[in-house]
Amino acid sequence: DEEEFYKGRTIAEEKSHGAWVWVILEGVVDIIKDTPQGPLTMLKIADGAYVGSMGAFLFQSTLRSFTAVAATNVQLGVLDSQRLSNDYAARSREFRELALSLDKRLKEVTDKAVGMYLKKDNVKELLKDKKRFPVEADKLFSIKQGDACIIRKTKKARIPLVSLGRDDFIGHVPFVDIGHEPDGAEVFVSEDFEVTEMDPESLQEEYEKLPVTLKNMIENVATCISITTSSAVSFQKKKVQKKNK
Numbered sequence: 001d002e003e004e005f006y007k008g009r010t011i012a013e014e015k016s017h018g019a020w021v022w023v024i025l026e027g028v029v030d031i032i033k034d035t036p037q038g039p040l041t042m043l044k045i046a047d048g049a050y051v052g053s054m055g056a057f058l059f060q061s062t063l064r065s066f067t068a069v070a071a072t073n074v075q076l077g078v079l080d081s082q083r084l085s086n087d088y089a090a091r092s093r094e095f096r097e098l099a100l101s102l103d104k105r106l107k108e109v110t111d112k113a114v115g116m117y118l119k120k121d122n123v124k125e126l127l128k129d130k131k132r133f134p135v136e137a138d139k140l141f142s143i144k145q146g147d148a149c150i151i152r153k154t155k156k157a158r159i160p161l162v163s164l165g166r167d168d169f170i171g172h173v174p175f176v177d178i179g180h181e182p183d184g185a186e187v188f189v190s191e192d193f194e195v196t197e198m199d200p201e202s203l204q205e206e207y208e209k210l211p212v213t214l215k216n217m218i219e220n221v222a223t224c225i226s227i228t229t230s231s232a233v234s235f236q237k238k239k240v241q242k243k244n245k
Contacts, residue, residue, distance in 0.1 A: 001078040011051060011068040011076070018064050020081055021052030021217075027074030031224075032067040033114050040117055042110055042228060044071060050220045051076065054088070054103045065107050079213065087211050094198055095206045097142065101168040102221050105178065108162040109228045116159065116235035123151070123160045130188040133170070135181050140171035140200050146193035152185045152233060159236050161185055161229055174200045175207040176222035179229050 002025065005011055012018055014034050024047055031043040031051075045051070051068045088096060115122070126149045133148065135141075143166055150162040150170075161180060164170065170187050181187050207215065 003076045003078060005070040005074045005076065007070050007072050007074075009070050011070060011074070012064050012066070014065065014067040015063050018052065019056050021050055021056050021079045021084070022076035023079060023213075024049050024051065025075040025077050028071040029074055030069045030071045032069060033110060034067065035114055035118060037118065039067070040114060042066070042113065042231060043224060045224075048216070048220075050217055053107075054099060054217060054221070056081070065110065084214065084217075087214050091206060091210075092202075094142070095203055097167045098169050098173070098198075098203065099218060101164070102173075102176070102178075102218065102225070104164075104168065105162050105180075106221050106225050106228065108164075109225055109232060112160050112162065113228050113232035113235060116232045116239065119239050121157075121239075123158050126160050126163065127151070127158075127188055130190055133187040133189040133193065135171050135187055137182055138172060138200065139182075140169060140173065140198040140203070141195035142198050143168050143170065144194045144196055146190040148187055148189045148193065150180050150185045151188060152229070154233065154236070157236055159232055161232060169198065170195070171198075172200070173222075174204045176219060177226065178222050179226040184229075 003022070011022070011029065024045060026047060028044055028046045029049070029051055030041050031045060032039045032041050053065070088099070091099070130149060143164060145166065148164045148170055149160060150164065152159040152161055170181060172182055207218070
């Protein structure tokens with residue numbers, strides 16, 4: 001099915017329930033977070049991008065983590081959630097966990113970016129009793145115990161990007177670039193931290209065999225993570241500049 005939304009209309013509302021995903025066929029959509037200081041536009045997405053999360057087509061009882069508003073007149077295609085769910089279920093357990101962890105990273109980095117915008121810095125609390133976990137360039141791990149924080153280090157500060165737990169991944173994903181570890185961020189872990197190593201080559205092979213829509217959705221999530229990470233860094237820089245004036 002296709003749906004049309006005129007400029008200014010709300011497509012999806014934060015904290016509302018929704019078990020569907022759209023692809024933008026034409027137009028621009030603002031992805032907005034509600035904050036105590038008012039609405040904050042995190043992303044502008046256009047033709048070929050997706051409105052909705054992977055959790056939606058898994059029929060999980062999840063709330064929308066954003067508000068989507070038509071920035072122009074928009075034409076959307078409604079995706080077949082049952083088919084997406086079947087395609088996802090056909091993947092290996094490792095690949096399914098990786099895909100959901102990517103989806104979680106986007107929500108996490110968005111929340112952390114909002115925190116930077118509101119000048120709330122809890123990096124000391126997040127790093128308390130944690131140690132640096134070195135990640136080699138070609139390694140990928142699944143967390144089995146404990147928790148981890150992904151931190152971007154700049155000249156002026158350490159910026160918290162993501163908090164992770166059991167079944168989340170850390171390391172280099174061979175088929176997407178999210179701008180995090182190992183090159184763009186550091187990993188800090190709790191004392192009880194345990195991981196198992198994943199097979200990047202096997203995951204790459206699965207990725208290459210994905211149906212086009214599912215592959216595009218994963219790439220879309222990765223791109224949004226990268227852009228939102230840049231926003232978090234930008235908010236932190238503005239905070240430092242204002243403090244130094």
